[in-house]
Amino acid sequence: MKRFPFYTTLILIIIFSVSTILYLNSKISMRNTKLYSNHQNKRIFKSKLMKKNDEVVLSFVVCDSRFNESLNLLKSGLIFTQSSLHVVIFAEDDLHKKFNSTLTKWKMLIARPFTFELHKINFPEANRKDWMNLFSKCAAQRLFIPALLPHVDAMIYVDTDTLFLGPIEILWNYFTKFKATEISALALEDENPNVSWYPRFAKHPFYGKCGLNSGVMLMNLTRMREFGWIDYITPIMLRWKSNIPWGDQDIINIIFHYHERAVHELSCRYNYRSDQCMYGDACADATFNGIFVLHGSRRAFYSDKQPAFQAVHRAIEEFEIGADLSPKMLLVNMEKYLNETTPSNCGNLKDAFLKIPTETFKKHYNLPDR
Ligand SMILES: *[C@@H]1O[C@H](CO)[C@@H](O)[C@H](O)[C@H]1NC(C)=O
Ligand SMILES: *[C@@H]1O[C@H](CO)[C@@H](O)[C@H](O)[C@H]1NC(C)=O
Ligand SMILES: *[C@@H]1O[C@H](CO)[C@@H](O)[C@H](O)[C@H]1NC(C)=O
Numbered sequence: 001m002k003r004f005p006f007y008t009t010l011i012l013i014i015i016f017s018v019s020t021i022l023y024l025n026s027k028i029s030m031r032n033t034k035l036y037s038n039h040q041n042k043r044i045f046k047s048k049l050m051k052k053n054d055e056v057v058l059s060f061v062v063c064d065s066r067f068n069e070s071l072n073l074l075k076s077g078l079i080f081t082q083s084s085l086h087v088v089i090f091a092e093d094d095l096h097k098k099f100n101s102t103l104t105k106w107k108m109l110i111a112r113p114f115t116f117e118l119h120k121i122n123f124p125e126a127n128r129k130d131w132m133n134l135f136s137k138c139a140a141q142r143l144f145i146p147a148l149l150p151h152v153d154a155m156i157y158v159d160t161d162t163l164f165l166g167p168i169e170i171l172w173n174y175f176t177k178f179k180a181t182e183i184s185a186l187a188l189e190d191e192n193p194n195v196s197w198y199p200r201f202a203k204h205p206f207y208g209k210c211g212l213n214s215g216v217m218l219m220n221l222t223r224m225r226e227f228g229w230i231d232y233i234t235p236i237m238l239r240w241k242s243n244i245p246w247g248d249q250d251i252i253n254i255i256f257h258y259h260e261r262a263v264h265e266l267s268c269r270y271n272y273r274s275d276q277c278m279y280g281d282a283c284a285d286a287t288f289n290g291i292f293v294l295h296g297s298r299r300a301f302y303s304d305k306q307p308a309f310q311a312v313h314r315a316i317e318e319f320e321i322g323a324d325l326s327p328k329m330l331l332v333n334m335e336k337y338l339n340e341t342t343p344s345n346c347g348n349l350k351d352a353f354l355k356i357p358t359e360t361f362k363k364h365y366n367l368p369d370r
């Protein structure tokens, strides 16, 4: 019998080993994918889709009496946004049913893709009471989001007392402008240190010369996790808890005091509060280019002190998703209510309130010029 030459035998052995390794490998990776998808995380898959579709992720936290307010906020997002929207809501248990039924209804009435997930309020057991009572109930929840939502890459976090006046995807675009060191984008508390609350009253470190307002916050959660965000917050809360009247916002300021390069500064037009107009125009960018996100802090949407804020809020509140009221009527109402307000410094900047909604509707609904 002719024996195989040495080299042929060697080559056969190599081919056999390589194919065995390849086969075993494919088995292992199949098992891994299976484990991965069994791991209840359809959402991991989803977050991959999110990036592909350029889905915008919006998040907010709702406790107590903020339910109606948060629906107005979401409504404003749905009215102006053209891209698909995924909403992540943290809410007290007794609100889940109400959210589910309202948003399920809206989902059917809206042509664009709109999805949502509901989460319970979830604080670490240690120091739970401290966290719950910081500033307003549940407000500190947002600090834990990087750990609570490992399946989400990035989100725009907003306080419930905000209203979008333009498409959220325009704000979302700022994520692409982040430098390598930047993990989050926020607007300053004020652009003038002479009037900003932080340099005048804060008893703790804060960001830059003026401090940050956290009512609108772009969070790249992937980068916040890499940064080790969660490890910072509890020691800071324990160290400063008796000196941080604005709670979570102050904690954010303390962290970014030591990490200025992690912040991408947003223009004041993306977090426009009555501070930006009540003593005269303090946000030129909004005056020229329009207010993009209106923030009714200190109850500006409900207080007679800020009739212009009230007027815009009223128009959006009266707008019903799925009813016959057209976007054009929303715009007419907004202008009408602004016209009817008693004069105020903020009301004097009426055009800044109307500019973005007018432009957005003209673009998407072919409205004639006013
Ligand atoms: C919320 O809205 C509902 C229906 O529009 C209304 O009946 C209710 O009084 C509102 N609640 C608050 C706290 O404003
Ligand atoms: C939300 O409502 C839908 C339809 O009414 C129901 O199938 C679903 O189980 C509810 N989800 C939650 C989290 O309550
Ligand atoms: C967030 O940061 C990660 C890591 O740098 C990056 O891969 C991802 O694209 C960023 N997300 C967005 C929305 O920019």
Ligand SMILES: *[C@@H]1O[C@H](CO)[C@@H](O)[C@H](O)[C@H]1NC(C)=O
Pocket (backbone or CB within 6 Å): 192, 193, 194
């Ligand atoms: C702040 O106040 C100082 C002293 O009164 C003044 O010189 C400076 O111009 C003010 N800065 C701004 C930006 O208003």
Ligand SMILES: *[C@@H]1O[C@H](CO)[C@@H](O)[C@H](O)[C@H]1NC(C)=O
Pocket (backbone or CB within 6 Å): 332, 333, 335, 336, 339
């Ligand atoms: C608001 O007032 C302006 C000028 O005062 C007027 O041109 C406009 O038609 C008014 N709009 C509405 C909807 O009342």
